Amino acid sequence: MISRYYLKCPGCEEMFVARLGVEPTRGTRFYFPCPLCRLPIRGSMSGSELSNHRIAIDCEVLSGRDPEPDGVSVVTINSFVPSLYEADSFSPAGAFPTMTLMGILGSDVFLAFESERHQALEAGQAMWPQVRMLFQYYLQGNAEMFTRIAKKHFGLEWDPATSHQRTSVAYQVLGTATTTITGSTGACYEKVIGRFSRKHTAAMKRHTDHLRAFRRRGQASAALERDLFTELNRFVEQQESWEMGLLGRFVGAEEKAAFDELVLFRDEFSTVRDLYQHGFELACKCLWPLVAAQNTVMRGSPDDFGDVHPESVPANKRPRSLEKFDKLSSAYKIAYVAQVPGWEPFAVLLDNRRRNTIGHATAHHDLQTGRVVSDEDPSGMTYLEFLGETLGVFEALSTLAQVLRASRVASSPDFGLSE
Ligand SMILES: [Zn+2]
Known part of the structure; x- marks a missing residue:
């Protein structure tokens, strides 16, 4: 599954949306570069079930209720499947990493x-x-x-x-x-x-x-x-x-x-x-x-x-x-x-x-x-x-x-x- 996070980069302080792949895991450390200044931002997740799943991201997470201004950058990050970073929700080929893989490898x-x-x-x-x-x-x-x-x-x-x-x-x-x-x-x-x-x-x-x-x-x-x-x-x-x-x-x-x-x-x-x-x-x-x-x-x-x-x-x-x-x-x-x-x-x-x-x-x-x-x-x-x-x-x-x-x-x- 994919969770959307509205984030603020601790470096350039710009806001962006990260679409983060979430899976059950004993413990996974991940990272992604800020789409605007390329500063690597790190995080971790753990939890075998969705009910006990925890995600920590090393930057300010803005409330999901905050309105997203038009033209905000969207990046796709997945630590479980190789993904296309630049993919946003408007390019279906890259938006879902498993679809990307299926597209390349054949079903x-x-x-x-x-x-x-x-x-x-x-x-x-x-x-x-x-x-x-x-x-x-x-x-x-x-x-x-x-x-x-x-x-x-x-x-x-x-x-x-x-x-x-x-x-x-x-x-x-x-x-x-x-x-x-x-x-x-x-x-x-x-x-x-x-x-x-x-x-x-x-x-x-x-x-x-x-x-x-x-x-x-x-x-x-x-x-x-x-x-x-x-x-x-x-x-x-x-x-x-x-x-x-x-x-x-x-x-x-x-x-x-x-x-x-x-x-x-x-x-x-x-x-x-x-x-x-x-x-x-x-x-x-x-x-x-x-x-x-x-x-x-x-x-x-x-x-x-x-x-x-x-x-x-x-x-x-x-x-x-x-x-x-x-x-x-x-x-x-x-x-x-x-x-x-x-x-x-x-x-x-x-x-x-x-x-x-x-x-x-x-x-x-x-x-x-x-x-x-x-x-x-x-x-x-x-x-x-x-x-x-x-x-x-x-x-x-x-x-x-x-x-x-x-x-x-x-x-x-x-x-x-x-x-
Ligand atoms: Zn930045």
Whole structure:
């Protein structure tokens, strides 16, 4: 729904009408530039129902009964849907942001997007609290509570007796939630995990060195497992701030120009950047089981990187073991994974050029243009594209959690190492 506010700019003191998109939210920070002097004005809203909805705007709100003089500026601001700022009530194409989106995407694509988005939000809000509880009992090693929660909330009809079985149940539940939150359009997790599972299983069957490598790294993987879960949880707790990144996966090359005109008026850059940066670095620490499986299948040893190296990696940086791989910069690690057929999407999910822009010390959200820019990359990207990158990192983490599961199973005490 859209509320009309008659506002007075605290800077130029001119009056104008803001048409503000209002939706149920746990908490959203928004902004909009004054239409006359471009001063950014900030605000926030919260409330899951209209009855408890609160909106605060950092400027004088004139009574709705005050007459609006002719020719007063009208702006449209929406922090939930990218919108056309200049749109006023006389240009129907821009007046309702969802109509704008439908006009650009076409109604079929728009409805597909809405449906995926709805499922993702539902999974984050309704399902995640139980997933979190189950996974916490799993990490704590509390088998009794784990089983109780799995039966109560996830319909499990048997008792997972071994740690191997609990690992499987925990990761299956986690995967269902995180893939729903990621959405299916443009997602690569199935393909990536499928390929990894085949390689990893083949490697385990034929080479004890492979299992030994996972054993040797068992303790480190246990720490990574906890960190990954903590990070996924941080993402889901802030889901509202980045979920609109999903929209980018429905935008084709032809529609891109139209999207560059729209602005998503959210003022949460520092929160989302934190998630993005932490998530990106952590994802890069979890890439090793992928290269280990590839090395073993191709060359019989998880530590053998062979002679095929990515062009971007200088000769003196080429790793000779998994431990050396751990020490590589993120960009080089991604290059090794992305050169394997089927795993190219990692170069997109973890785009190093974009990371340099977003992570740069001078990176900021330019509220005049609605873009994320840095001194090195002054044109940067739209805020919506920035959220798309954040979704990419979430998908990478979600996928790598399932990859790590294989390493947890391999290093579990139930899994015998036959000498
Ligand atoms: Zn002003």
